[in-house]
Amino acid sequence: MKRPSILVLGAGYGGLTTVVNLQKVLGTDAADITLINKNEYHYESTWLHEAAAGTLLPEQVRYDIKDVIDGVKVKFVQATVEAIDVVGKKVSTDNGEFTYDYIVIALGFEGETFGIEGLDKYALSIANVKAARYIREHIEFQFATWSAEPVKDDSRLTIIVGGAGFTGIEFLGELANRVPELCKEFDVPREKVRVVCVEAAPMVLPGFDPELVNYAVGHLESKGIEFSIGTPVVEATPEGVKIKKGDDEFEFIKAGTVVWAAGVRGNRLIEATPIENMRARVKVDKDLRAPGYDDVFIIGDCALMINEETNRPFPPTAQIAMQQGESVAKNLKALMNGETTIEFVPDLKGTVCSLGDDDAIGVVFGKKVTGKRASFMKKMIDNRALFMIGGPMLVLKKGKFNVL
Numbered sequence: 001m002k003r004p005s006i007l008v009l010g011a012g013y014g015g016l017t018t019v020v021n022l023q024k025v026l027g028t029d030a031a032d033i034t035l036i037n038k039n040e041y042h043y044e045s046t047w048l049h050e051a052a053a054g055t056l057l058p059e060q061v062r063y064d065i066k067d068v069i070d071g072v073k074v075k076f077v078q079a080t081v082e083a084i085d086v087v088g089k090k091v092s093t094d095n096g097e098f099t100y101d102y103i104v105i106a107l108g109f110e111g112e113t114f115g116i117e118g119l120d121k122y123a124l125s126i127a128n129v130k131a132a133r134y135i136r137e138h139i140e141f142q143f144a145t146w147s148a149e150p151v152k153d154d155s156r157l158t159i160i161v162g163g164a165g166f167t168g169i170e171f172l173g174e175l176a177n178r179v180p181e182l183c184k185e186f187d188v189p190r191e192k193v194r195v196v197c198v199e200a201a202p203m204v205l206p207g208f209d210p211e212l213v214n215y216a217v218g219h220l221e222s223k224g225i226e227f228s229i230g231t232p233v234v235e236a237t238p239e240g241v242k243i244k245k246g247d248d249e250f251e252f253i254k255a256g257t258v259v260w261a262a263g264v265r266g267n268r269l270i271e272a273t274p275i276e277n278m279r280a281r282v283k284v285d286k287d288l289r290a291p292g293y294d295d296v297f298i299i300g301d302c303a304l305m306i307n308e309e310t311n312r313p314f315p316p317t318a319q320i321a322m323q324q325g326e327s328v329a330k331n332l333k334a335l336m337n338g339e340t341t342i343e344f345v346p347d348l349k350g351t352v353c354s355l356g357d358d359d360a361i362g363v364v365f366g367k368k369v370t371g372k373r374a375s376f377m378k379k380m381i382d383n384r385a386l387f388m389i390g391g392p393m394l395v396l397k398k399g400k401f402n403v404l
């Protein structure tokens with residue numbers, strides 16, 4: 001009898017956790033499992049702000065996929081997915097076509113600019129490890145140019161961060177520590193550098209406890225970060241951004257670097273399928289299948305699940321993507337054995353937002369934490385994600401141990 005074929009698209013938190021768990025729950029001959037990913041490595045999306053600021057090297061935030069999968073049970077194909085045909089049950093890539101009996105779509109997030117003029121063209125986005133490396137090098141180039149040019153353009157040293165949500169604040173935390181290093185390296189006086197966070201909403205870190213938000217803002221301001229809150233970006237140009245400060249009041253901030261960290265959406269490939277979606281995120285069934293497509297599972301940032309307690313979608317997180325990966329592996333096994341699938345219920349342990357390498361805020365198991373304790377917890381969370389996918393060897397190789 002032909003073995004069922006399982007295609008997993010994307011080797012991020014969701015896809016890799018699915019595969020690692022399939023290796024555990026299925027016997028060697030139970031299925032043909034193929035994992036397709038754009039790169040031969042996985043990168044830790046939750047560490048990308050560090051690679052973008054330059055506080056970690058791009059190499060430190062990624063590892064080879066072949067090091068964590070069992071080559072006997074799983075075939076890895078490096079390819080870029082170009083189209084998903086959920087009716088014909090096939091996937092086109094730049095490295096051939098693949099058919100499937102079951103598919104797991106875990107292609108992650110893309111930046112969302114909400115149609116704001118010029119942002120797509122002139123703002124950078126912390127979207128993947130290559131984009132993060134580009135941001136790091138762009139900032140360094142601006143500092144090096146300022147240092148070398150005879151007539152100085154101080155706006156080169158202004159960095160605008162669009163968005164005071166989780167990603168924006170974590171990136172600002174890294175920049176706050178990185179800027180003094182850059183000033184030293186490129187002979188730039190610190191007072192010449194501006195880092196400005198521009199946010200449309202009336203608050204920083206919506207959804208976070210106000211006391212923790214005050215702590216975060218105070219910490220970042222003490223390191224020279226400026227906040228412009230309730231002032232939406234209305235346009236980006238090659239010279240900087242225009243922000244709205246009142247009914248008819250606008251300000252143009254000249255800047256050498258604009259990083260847009262104010263929105264994510266699912267992978268655009270979803271929008272080209274007949275599956276109903278909102279900004280490429282699919283409101284999945286309770287067992288994580290796409291409504292109307294019994295052989296299609298969608299997880300991670302491409303999936304949308306409503307938190308029934310708040311009646312709002314769960315925020316897209318690595319924590320949920322990994323738990324979904326575990327659940328999908330169990331459900332695939334159940335389907336192959338003719339059993340019923342289980343409902344996915346997120347088990348939220350808390351959230352910690354870093355403020356650089358040495359400080360953080362968070363709520364863990366219902367308790368508020370700040371400072372070095374929170375920073376320690378953040379590193380333990382990062383190390384746990386490595387452990388769940390690659391075991392102790394991966395933690396030793398890539399883990400964060402600078403905990404004091």
Ligand SMILES: Cc1cc2nc3c(=O)[nH]c(=O)nc-3n(C[C@H](O)[C@H](O)[C@H](O)COP(=O)(O)OP(=O)(O)OC[C@H]3O[C@@H](n4cnc5c(N)ncnc54)[C@H](O)[C@@H]3O)c2cc1C
Nearest residue numbers: 010012013014038045080081108300301316317318319321
């Ligand atoms: C700076 C930053 C900080 C964050 N911090 C946290 C945090 O502290 N805690 C938390 O829980 N979450 C955090 N998140 C969110 C978290 O990173 C995402 O929710 C998580 O990565 C989603 O996992 P995923 O498996 O859906 O996608 P990803 O982990 O993004 O993986 C998607 C994979 O698909 C691949 N891929 C994409 N397109 C294609 C294609 N066409 N063909 C082939 N392969 C493709 C990508 O290369 C990637 O390997 C953070 C995000 C960012 C950007």
